[in-house]
Amino acid sequence: MLQIFFRFLSLGLISFGGPAAHIAYFRQTFVRDLAWLDDKHYAGLVSLSQFLPGPGSSQVGFAIGYHRGGLAGALAAFAGFTLPSFSLLFLLVVSSGVWLEYPMTQGIIHGLKLLAVVVVADAVWIMSRQFCKRKPAKLLMVVGCVAILLQPGIGVQFALLIFAAVAGKQWLADVDSTVEETRTPIGLNYLWLGFFVLMLIASSVVVSSGSDRGISGLAQLFAHFFQVGSMVFGGGHVVLPLLQSSVGDGIGNDQFLTGYALAQAVPxxxxxxxAFLGGELWQAQPLTGAIIATLAIFLPGFLLMLVALESWHQLSNIVQIAGAVAGVNACVVGFLLAALYQPIFISSVLSATxxxxxxxxxxxLKLFKPHILMMVALFICAGAASAA
Incomplete structure (x- = not known):
């Protein structure tokens, strides 16, 4: 277990660049260098992570740990890979009262917010080309974007995701596919599936009831982040609009975007x-808030990986499920496009400069594809110069 933990810890310290870069690091380390699994098995884990809601690259790491050391190995992989970014963002939130007052700091954060505009715009560009090739998918993207701009809220987003899944099953299932669907019963792990369903129902009850029934604030914090983790397809920047709808009002747009901007600068x-949002929302005990929020947002994706790890080949052959996922992915691009405008663009771009x-x-970024660290350094310098 210690070997798994330290291997993933070393990657967590250097894995800048988002989910695609993380997956490349994992392949280099665990397929080519260590030979813990072969390319075919690894490609299957990557496909499964895209098939399920949750943090895509972290789900791949979780699955590699599970393959190497069972459930304990999966937890060791998660802890190692997440610990560096969790620690940095927690330290930033607890010390923000000290360093946020300086004009230079505010200039640097403004520069990172502008970088967030660039990064999310690039994510929208790439994801729209990947998930919105067909007319029904483009329509779902537009519907998702317009609906969220007109009526923001996590309830609306959840309803749109259900609609997109149904529409995708009808419009985006590859009816011309030559893949023969399996007749063998799907070997899902129903114990983990039942636990996930119970947690999702409980979190829904907690969120809808709130303080009216004396439910503790920590339970509500866990429930909000668990629901967000249950609805994010694609991971990475896709989490932004759902988090904004769920907990953004509790800390305000400016602090929310500060956390998002800082998350761009850590591996x-x-x-x-x-971790940043949990510590900010639960200021009485920020470490407790950060831990609960972090565990809650990762937990749904990991539970669903445990449900389907042994049966992903069968699931991927069901064209209706593939169509439903395609519809959800297209709608999520619309969500991200709406978030690019509100709150990211209008809260960050304040002048012609x-x-x-x-x-x-x-x-x-599009022409030369520099490393993300170079982009971070450039925008930090630009922000610092604007405050000088």
Whole structure:
């Protein structure tokens, strides 16, 4: 277990660049260097992570740990990979009262917010080209974007995801597929599935009841983040609009975007943003809030991986399920497009100079594909210069 933990810890310290980069690091380390699994098995785990809601790259790491050391190995992989980003974001939130007052710090954070505009715009660009190739998918993207801009809220998003799944099953299932669907019963792990369903129902009850029934604040915190983790398909930046709808009002747009901007500058999974938000929302005991929020947002995706790890080949052959997932993915692109405008763009781009920096950064990213650390350094310098 210690070997698994330290292997993933070493990756958690250097894994900048988002889910795609994380998956590349994992392949280099665990397929090519250590030979813990072969390319075919690894490709299957990556496909499964895209098939289920949750933090995509962290789910792949969890599955590699499970393959190597069972459930204990999976937990060791999660702890190792997440610990660096969790620690950095927690330290940033507990010390923010000290360093946020300085003009230079505010300038740097503003620069990172502008970087967030560039990064999310790039994510929308890439995901729209990947998930919205067909007309029904483009329509679902537009519907998702317009609906969220008109009526923001996690309840609306949940209803749209259900609609997108139904529409995708009808419109986006590959009826011309030559893959023969399996007749063998699907070997799901129903124990973990039952636990996931019970947790989802309980979290829904807690969120809807709130303080009216004397439910503790920590239980509500856990429930909000668990629901977000249950609805995020694609991981990474896709978590942003759901978190904004669920907990953004509790801390305000400015602090929310500060956390998101800081999450761009640390290695590891984007879902570790929950550490910053949890500490900010539960200021009486920020470490408790950070731990609960982080565990809650990762838990649904890991439970669903345990449900399907042994049967992903069979699931991937069901064209109706693939169509439903395609519909959800297209709708999620719409959510991310709406979040790019509100709150990211309108809270970050405050002048013509800001717009120039965003346009230049987007062009630099698309044309030359620099490492994310170079982009972070450039926007930190630009933000610091604006405050000088």
């Amino acid at each position: 590891g999974p984007m879902f570790s943003l929950a 800001d717009m120039i920096l965003v346009a230049a950064g987007f062009g630099l």
